[in-house]
Amino acid sequence: xxxxxxxxxxxxxxxxxxxxxxxxxxxxxxxxxxxxxxxxxxxxxxxxxxxxxxxxxxxxxxxxxxxxxxxxxxxxxxxxxxxxxxxxxxxxxxxxxxxxxxxxxxxxxxxxxxxxxxxxxxxxxxxxxxxxxxxxxxxxxxxxxxxxxxxxxxxxxxxxxxx
Amino acid sequence: xxxxxxxxxxxxxxxxxxxxxxxxxxxxxxxxxxxxxxxxxxxxxxxxxxxxxxxxxxxxxxxxxxxxxxxxxxxxxxxxxxxxxxxxxxxxxxxxxxxxxxxxxxxxxxxxxxxxxxxxxxxxxxxxxxxxxxxxxxxxxxxxxxxxxxxxxxxxxxxxxxxxxxxxxxxxxxxxxxxxxxxxxxxxxxxxxxxxxxxxxxxxxxxxxxxxxxxxxxxxxxxxxxxxxxxxxxxxxxxxxxxxxxxxxxxxxxxxxxxxxxxxxxxxxxxxxxxxxxxxxxxxxxxxxxxxxxxxxxxxxxxxxxxxxxxxxxxxxxxxxxxxxxxxxxxxxxxxxxxxxxxxxxxxxxxxxxxxxxxxxxxxxxxxxxxxxxxxxxxxxxxxxxxxxxxxxxxxxxxxxxxxxxxxxxxxxxxxxxxxxxxxxxxxxxxxxxxxxxxxxxxxxxxxxxxxxxxxxxxxxxxxxxxxxxxxxxxxxxxxxxxxxxxxxxxxxxxxxxxxxxxxxxxxxxxxxxxxxxxxxxxxxxxxxxxxxxxxxxxxxxxxxxxxxxxxxxxxxxxxxxxxxxxxxxxxxxxxxxxxxxxxxxxxxxxxxxxxxxxxxxxxxxxxxxxxxxxxxxxxxxxxxxxxxxxxxxxxxxxxxxxxxxxxxxxxxxxxxxxxxxxxxxxxxxxxxxxxxxxxxxxxxxxxxxxxxxxxxxxxxxxxxxxxxxxxxxxxxxxxxxxxxxxxxxxxxxxxxxxxxxxxxxxxxxxxxxxxxxxxxxxxxxxxxxxxxxxxxxxxxxxxxxxxxxxxx
Numbered sequence: 001x002x003x004x005x006x007x008x009x010x011x012x013x014x015x016x017x018x019x020x021x022x023x024x025x026x027x028x029x030x031x032x033x034x035x036x037x038x039x040x041x042x043x044x045x046x047x048x049x050x051x052x053x054x055x056x057x058x059x060x061x062x063x064x065x066x067x068x069x070x071x072x073x074x075x076x077x078x079x080x081x082x083x084x085x086x087x088x089x090x091x092x093x094x095x096x097x098x099x100x101x102x103x104x105x106x107x108x109x110x111x112x113x114x115x116x117x118x119x120x121x122x123x124x125x126x127x128x129x130x131x132x133x134x135x136x137x138x139x140x141x142x143x144x145x146x147x148x149x150x151x152x153x154x155x156x157x158x159x160x161x162x163x
Numbered sequence: 164x165x166x167x168x169x170x171x172x173x174x175x176x177x178x179x180x181x182x183x184x185x186x187x188x189x190x191x192x193x194x195x196x197x198x199x200x201x202x203x204x205x206x207x208x209x210x211x212x213x214x215x216x217x218x219x220x221x222x223x224x225x226x227x228x229x230x231x232x233x234x235x236x237x238x239x240x241x242x243x244x245x246x247x248x249x250x251x252x253x254x255x256x257x258x259x260x261x262x263x264x265x266x267x268x269x270x271x272x273x274x275x276x277x278x279x280x281x282x283x284x285x286x287x288x289x290x291x292x293x294x295x296x297x298x299x300x301x302x303x304x305x306x307x308x309x310x311x312x313x314x315x316x317x318x319x320x321x322x323x324x325x326x327x328x329x330x331x332x333x334x335x336x337x338x339x340x341x342x343x344x345x346x347x348x349x350x351x352x353x354x355x356x357x358x359x360x361x362x363x364x365x366x367x368x369x370x371x372x373x374x375x376x377x378x379x380x381x382x383x384x385x386x387x388x389x390x391x392x393x394x395x396x397x398x399x400x401x402x403x404x405x406x407x408x409x410x411x412x413x414x415x416x417x418x419x420x421x422x423x424x425x426x427x428x429x430x431x432x433x434x435x436x437x438x439x440x441x442x443x444x445x446x447x448x449x450x451x452x453x454x455x456x457x458x459x460x461x462x463x464x465x466x467x468x469x470x471x472x473x474x475x476x477x478x479x480x481x482x483x484x485x486x487x488x489x490x491x492x493x494x495x496x497x498x499x500x501x502x503x504x505x506x507x508x509x510x511x512x513x514x515x516x517x518x519x520x521x522x523x524x525x526x527x528x529x530x531x532x533x534x535x536x537x538x539x540x541x542x543x544x545x546x547x548x549x550x551x552x553x554x555x556x557x558x559x560x561x562x563x564x565x566x567x568x569x570x571x572x573x574x575x576x577x578x579x580x581x582x583x584x585x586x587x588x589x590x591x592x593x594x595x596x597x598x599x600x601x602x603x604x605x606x607x608x609x610x611x612x613x614x615x616x617x618x619x620x621x622x623x624x625x626x627x628x629x630x631x632x633x634x635x636x637x638x639x640x641x642x643x644x645x646x647x648x649x650x651x652x653x654x655x656x657x658x659x660x661x662x663x664x665x666x667x668x669x670x671x672x673x674x675x676x677x678x679x680x681x682x683x684x685x686x687x688x689x690x691x692x693x694x695x696x697x698x699x700x701x702x703x704x705x706x707x708x709x710x711x712x713x714x715x716x717x718x719x720x721x722x723x724x725x726x727x728x729x730x731x732x733x734x735x736x737x738x739x740x741x742x743x744x745x746x747x748x749x750x751x752x753x754x755x756x757x758x759x760x761x762x763x764x765x766x767x768x769x770x771x772x773x774x775x776x777x778x779x780x781x782x783x784x785x786x787x788x789x790x791x792x793x794x795x796x797x798x799x800x801x802x803x804x805x806x807x808x809x810x811x812x813x814x815x816x817x818x819x820x821x822x823x824x825x826x827x828x829x830x831x832x833x834x835x836x837x838x839x840x841x842x843x844x845x846x847x848x849x850x851x852x853x854x855x856x857x858x859x860x861x862x863x864x865x866x867x868x869x870x871x872x873x874x875x876x877x878x879x880x881x882x883x884x885x886x887x888x889x890x891x892x893x894x895x896x897x898x899x900x901x902x903x904x905x906x907x908x909x910x911x912x913x914x915x916x917x918x919x920x921x922x923x924x925x926x927x928x929x930x931x932x933x934x935x936x937x938x939x940x941x942x943x944x945x946x947x948x949x950x951x952x953x954x955x956x
Contacts, residue, residue, distance in 0.1 A: 115207025
């Protein structure tokens, strides 16, 4: 599965960059994320509960950041294992460009799913990935544009999907 | 006029009463006190090295008894293959190890790695979630041609190649075929793919095994078409259990279509674990599991060339096929693209020179084996497609071209090693043309044209080799088994009869038809006859049901046993009437002294056999029970003409099947209603292959059509009402009933008829489309139409 997209976020580039490397922000913004540890240098360990088509699973996986060129581009590589539901793995290339006080974030994603996810979910995987990306950036936008101090309270305005 | 309920009559299927009222007893309906549940952890990658299995946390979870991996199966045999093919160079095929649980490597999505056994299914499933399997991915081998290149990664490293065998048939014909094709007036070439299918019987597979410590005996309940074969394969080759300590029961089975012939790892696992745990162990396949663990069918890529003279006479035929074996050899896999395919390449035609080359290839996919028709649909499809294409290229009507080449004298020895005993192909073709109103087609096509639709008519004529098979012949061809059948006819004291047959019914209606035969032979009500099958403890050693063999081979064994019964009963009757046994006639259940009115009833004789007060004990034994084993002298050769009329919507590529007509020659028919039903089912599956079904993998080896959301099974609304006829009967010359078998015909003969019809419709619409690979989904048809724009009128 391949996907590209772009998104304008109404905060300056450095702030977006910092947010993308911040475990707290990531935990709050990744839809269905129930736990995220680690750091940008060593990589993150994440637990994500998601439902792809008819398959619901808890994914445990690693995300590593490479090719970081602060504050304009980085590569994220991740793999999540969902037990008997199968696996998902992929790479995202992210580029940030300043647009005055705002930032344009462009991304390109290549992902693979396997096992039951592929068997039952391959038809819906594109839509699913698109929705995950949209949700992530909506949350990021919310979080970054919120007044300082309020962020913690509204870290995760929505229930994680499925649980 | 057939006797009421006798041969040729159509009594309703007695087994349907329990099937339709929910009182059937399928494997999953059987539960044994104290049973536990197995859940298989399967590979979610197509190819990889197992770096580690961490089952510690899972083993500590509630209800878990034990978690099994390959380590538990050290010293246990692998899943055996029942047929050995010899390559052109004289070497025997490459036969990989097939462990019960993946050992070191996984080779297809669905390959079982570990099994959790727990008190409940939910506990087993929960614990399976916690089994952590570390797999290092290896590149997936998906494309057969790429698999045979020198640098290709290997499914089985120890074999050094992905080639299973390279088979040539008949190798001695090769040069002559090449020469004939090189010098022919016309050569038609076609390249095609026979799409991979999943059998999808309504009932998924089940295994339930029990070990009796007191007697050291095992019982396995399993969804099988041939419980004796499973007992032999699993007992002798996998687990080392002698037959007298192993009982295999295949109770009501909800369809098989070939996929339940084979011995599967899950059966061996449950039997093994039942002893290891001293608890009965049950496994029930989910539908998702069935998609990735039931053997698949077809998956051939073929190039076929037909050489013709200027009059359209077939001179020579040459085929090159790549046949997908999947990751391991399923039980009968090697025989399907070879002996069940190459021997049928003459079709109904007098082609004097034929050469078939088949390379069987390992890939990282589910193993491929027999599926309704098994090799014969692949043969029929390519042949009937290339004949149609040749007709178009040479400007000869496709019916006429076939007629010019029909075999008309029997017996007929083909150049591909089989001898057809009977047939009348012009008769079935005539019947087809009449029943389908072929003469009125042009008017109907014109009517469609006025509505902006494209109408086409497609024809196929098929031959199949059924009644599988003469044991001495298949032994020479590499079978590691005999293919006789058995029956024990047990007459009870009051005259009712239990027939224990080695055939197995999983939807075919044997309990009705077999009783019709015995009832007819003796002249008693078939309700007096029960057919018992599917239990190694109750039936004599038999080979089971596949290859349209049940009535031709199993029925013949039953006839032979019944003949012995009648012969003995006549002796008893003669004694009771103080007459010579040679003067005794049996008619309508009475033994009469010929030319007199003196008679005794069937029940008088059977009672005397078991209460032998007045009985010739010095001459014959008491009792009335006989067994016969029947080994056929030849295959049977059902044949038929199929015609299909379709309408293609040029705006969308959608194909609507307007009518389908089948004129079959099955030889004698026991129950015409059941035969009609069998043909309907076969046609529906042929339609599925031609129009809807496709088992699809992505380039990484993920199975992406593994549910009914993506694997399109045909439904009643997709199908026309079939017109089915089996009155053009030329009885088989070498079995006692003159029967040929009807179970697979529809699936064998129909796919080329569907495709020929669609091509005809497109050609009539001016699109120069010569071939579309199955299934002919609207997008494929539409794309082909766009690629080949409308010809100038």
